[in-house]
Amino acid sequence: MHGPAALQLTTDGRLRHLLTTEGLSKSLITELLDTAETFLSSQGQPVKKVPLLRGKTVVNLFFENSTRTRTTFDIAAHRLSADVVTLDIRTSSASKGETLFDTLKNLEAMQADLFVVRHSAGGAPFFIADRVTPNIAVINAGDGTHAHPTQALLDLMTIRKNKGDPAQLSVAIIGDLKHSRVARSLVHGLRGLGCPDIRAIGPGTLLPGDLEHLAVRTFHRIDDGLKDVDVVVLLRLQKERMTAALLPSEREFFNLYGMTESRLQLAKDNAIVMHPGPINRGVEIANEVADGQQAVILDQVTNGIAIRMAVMAMTLSTQQDERS
Amino acid sequence: MNAIIRNMTIVSPGSPMHGKTDIGISKGVFVDPQTLPRGQEIDGQSSLLVPGLIDCRVNLREPGLEHKGTIASETRAAVAGGVTTVVATPATDPVVDSPADVRLVLERASVSGYCRVLPTAMLTQGGEGSQLSEMAALMDAGCVALAQGNCPFRTKKIKFNALKYAQSLGIRVILDPESRDFAGGCAHTGRIGMGLGLSLNSPLSETLGLGADLDLVEATGVAAHFSRITSKNSVERIRRAKAEGLNITCDVTLPHLMHSESAIANLDPNFHLERPLRTEDDRLALISGIADGTIDLIVSDHAPHETGAKLAPFPETEQGMSIAEGIIHLLMQLDRKSELPFEISLTAMTARAARFINQDKLGVIKYGNNADCVLINPNQTTEFNDSNWLSAGRNSPLLGALLPSQIFGTWINGKHIAGR
Numbered sequence: 001m002h003g004p005a006a007l008q009l010t011t012d013g014r015l016r017h018l019l020t021t022e023g024l025s026k027s028l029i030t031e032l033l034d035t036a037e038t039f040l041s042s043q044g045q046p047v048k049k050v051p052l053l054r055g056k057t058v059v060n061l062f063f064e065n066s067t068r069t070r071t072t073f074d075i076a077a078h079r080l081s082a083d084v085v086t087l088d089i090r091t092s093s094a095s096k097g098e099t100l101f102d103t104l105k106n107l108e109a110m111q112a113d114l115f116v117v118r119h120s121a122g123g124a125p126f127f128i129a130d131r132v133t134p135n136i137a138v139i140n141a142g143d144g145t146h147a148h149p150t151q152a153l154l155d156l157m158t159i160r161k162n163k164g165d166p167a168q169l170s171v172a173i174i175g176d177l178k179h180s181r182v183a184r185s186l187v188h189g190l191r192g193l194g195c196p197d198i199r200a201i202g203p204g205t206l207l208p209g210d211l212e213h214l215a216v217r218t219f220h221r222i223d224d225g226l227k228d229v230d231v232v233v234l235l236r237l238q239k240e241r242m243t244a245a246l247l248p249s250e251r252e253f254f255n256l257y258g259m260t261e262s263r264l265q266l267a268k269d270n271a272i273v274m275h276p277g278p279i280n281r282g283v284e285i286a287n288e289v290a291d292g293q294q295a296v297i298l299d300q301v302t303n304g305i306a307i308r309m310a311v312m313a314m315t316l317s318t319q320q321d322e323r324s
Numbered sequence: 325m326n327a328i329i330r331n332m333t334i335v336s337p338g339s340p341m342h343g344k345t346d347i348g349i350s351k352g353v354f355v356d357p358q359t360l361p362r363g364q365e366i367d368g369q370s371s372l373l374v375p376g377l378i379d380c381r382v383n384l385r386e387p388g389l390e391h392k393g394t395i396a397s398e399t400r401a402a403v404a405g406g407v408t409t410v411v412a413t414p415a416t417d418p419v420v421d422s423p424a425d426v427r428l429v430l431e432r433a434s435v436s437g438y439c440r441v442l443p444t445a446m447l448t449q450g451g452e453g454s455q456l457s458e459m460a461a462l463m464d465a466g467c468v469a470l471a472q473g474n475c476p477f478r479t480k481k482i483k484f485n486a487l488k489y490a491q492s493l494g495i496r497v498i499l500d501p502e503s504r505d506f507a508g509g510c511a512h513t514g515r516i517g518m519g520l521g522l523s524l525n526s527p528l529s530e531t532l533g534l535g536a537d538l539d540l541v542e543a544t545g546v547a548a549h550f551s552r553i554t555s556k557n558s559v560e561r562i563r564r565a566k567a568e569g570l571n572i573t574c575d576v577t578l579p580h581l582m583h584s585e586s587a588i589a590n591l592d593p594n595f596h597l598e599r600p601l602r603t604e605d606d607r608l609a610l611i612s613g614i615a616d617g618t619i620d621l622i623v624s625d626h627a628p629h630e631t632g633a634k635l636a637p638f639p640e641t642e643q644g645m646s647i648a649e650g651i652i653h654l655l656m657q658l659d660r661k662s663e664l665p666f667e668i669s670l671t672a673m674t675a676r677a678a679r680f681i682n683q684d685k686l687g688v689i690k691y692g693n694n695a696d697c698v699l700i701n702p703n704q705t706t707e708f709n710d711s712n713w714l715s716a717g718r719n720s721p722l723l724g725a726l727l728p729s730q731i732f733g734t735w736i737n738g739k740h741i742a743g744r
Contacts, residue, residue, distance in 0.1 A: 002590050003589050003590045003591050004520075004591075022519070099632065099635070100637070101632075101635050119637065121638070121639045121640050122522045122523075122638070123520055123521070123522065123591045123637050123638045124637035126591055126637075127591065127636065127637040130591075131635070144523075145521040146520055146521020146522070147521060181521060184521065209514075209515075210514075210515035210518045210519060213515050
């Protein structure tokens with residue numbers, strides 16, 4: 001392993017940062033999912049408050065716009081009793097010419113314990129963990145088109161809760177995989193859990209060139225790709241894909257790849273439908289599917305809080321043990 | 325000064341001196357040692373004497389970018405790498421586009437440079453790609469060729485005109501083939517760059533640009549040099565175009581011969597280059613291209629940076645690598661790995677390079693030529709570290725590296741230049 005996949009683990013294989021799902025072992029992913037489930041109440045809701053991170057300072061560093069991810073990280077940190085500082089870097093020091101490097105060094109001097117980082121450049125959280133503040137746990141909340149590991153883990157948690165062991169399942173990911181850090185991280189996570197059948201469905205302009213290397217089968221016709229799958233993962237389609245001439249229109253995308261009730265019947269009977277949100281109704285998904293029995297989209301959001309609590313607790317515990 | 329270097333082996337392919345074990349130096353040129361009176365004798369300690377290297381693409385950064393490097397610091401680093409002549413890019417600040425700029429570079433080089441500096445200048449004013457520069461005056465001032473670097477021409481018609489005008493004056497042009505539509509991206513479109521979520525650069529950016537440039541070269545008849553070829557497809561196209569009789573030459577950078585895309589797996593910003601490292605298949609094709617002469621030259625594309633330029637996430641760092649002081653050792657390393665024989669890589673940085681810059685007294689060790697030479701021992705090693713590093717740019721994977729040879733001495737115009 002190289003780069004982010006190697007740096008995030010201690011020599012004895014514990015999670016010191018979470019930068020990517022690439023290279024995470026089955027046992028480590030399982031430990032993360034099991035820990036997350038302990039943060040859910042018997043009604044399936046995240047517990048209201050535990051004192052696990054009392055006295056710790058979590059800094060949300062968002063160099064790129066995000067509302068939902070930032071909010072769930074906020075809630076997760078509060079429920080663990082941590083102190084939370086949120087910096088919207090786009091409007092603060094970056095505009096004063098302070099470099100990323102110096103900003104982070106300052107935060108380190110202020111005794112921060114954990115950084116949650118979102119950045120438009122692939123590899124930015126790795127840079128921070130590797131070169132800037134190696135003694136602070138870093139959680140990647142999305143970097144460029146590289147990775148969004150907590151999203152992938154909450155997807156895996158949702159799959160496991162609803163359909164059981166991913167090693168027995170077929171999963172289809174539909175849409176813009178090429179520009180999706182969510183899809184890339186999910187593929188690595190599914191591989192880590194031994195999922196034997198991962199499929200990518202989309203037009204040639206929206207599928208990356210390295211899927212074969214990742215043992216993902218590609219389909220350009222949705223009817224072929226959906227056959228008998230247990231899990232359907234839809235991805236958000238950005239408007240920029242049309243202006244970049246990667247697609248003619250949202251309408252054509254929906255006609256070719258939109259998830260409708262009739263298409264969903266090609267999947268297994270009680271297949272689940274997932275989407276990282278926010279959904280574009282009538283583009284990736286028809287209303288009746290979005291609001292239907294098989295959609296688990298809001299379940300994903302709930303699980304997201306528990307997953308982020310688990311990741312924070314585990315990385316901080318590793319960092320604490322390394323320091324002592 | 326007269327001197328005789330003995331007890332070594334001359335490696336200068338194509339020269340009648342190749343394989344000889346002594347040589348005389350007098351009045352700045354190589355002479356028959358028999359003709360010299362007894363004078364200073366230099367013991368070559370059983371090492372190799374090679375022609376001083378000619379590096380045809382070096383960013384000296386002066387004037388205007390002295391925070392990255394100076395003519396003094398970077399020519400000193402080059403000499404430490406076995407180089408005795410550098411061709412400076414016009415990518416300074418402002419760019420070199422007037423005879424006064426050329427004279428400034430030459431004057432500073434004569435005052436503070438450690439080796440011979442040959443300037444190039446921009447084909448268009450300000451490098452802006454719209455108005456032709458005063459090409460004749462630039463050549464008179466001392467340029468060896470004119471280039472456009474990474475600056476695009478505003479239209480293909482202007483590019484055609486620039487090439488036609490240069491052709492009519494017998495000026496060689498240096499082109500960096502690139503299609504503007506496909507330009508950009510910090511990593512090759514391979515699985516390493518894709519897996520790391522980096523912005524990608526397709527080899528199409530180069531081959532589409534090269535295809536159009538070859539048409540322009542054919543139409544204008546200009547002597548054109550394609551710089552920094554990175555892909556197997558480009559090598560094959562140039563091979564075909566040469567076979568068809570086109571008046572072209574080309575080069576590859578040393579980092580592209582040494583490394584493939586896997587070098588960026590750790591997001592080491594030293595491997596963030598203006599032209600991305602491509603696949604192992606591409607790298608091997610580039611090596612074959614040098615071996616069979618399709619690719620004429622090896623250049624360093626030495627690009628020193630201040631520390632802050634590389635202190636950011638990989639895609640946001642500035643491009644380029646400081647590599648000058650490792651050059652001859654890296655050629656030796658390619659030989660040790662049985663990838664490219666030293667005599668061939670040496671030719672690509674000596675005899676062929678001298679022909680490229682029309683310097684018939686450089687690049688070959690023979691009587692009457694400028695006494696530019698390097699004594700190198702292939703049985704010793706060189707380790708680079710913070711305390712012996714000479715370039716102002718520490719943006720180099722060579723820091724901390726152990727390389728397979730050691731330089732004993734370097735002479736330029738018969739004058740011994742202190743090494744490291």
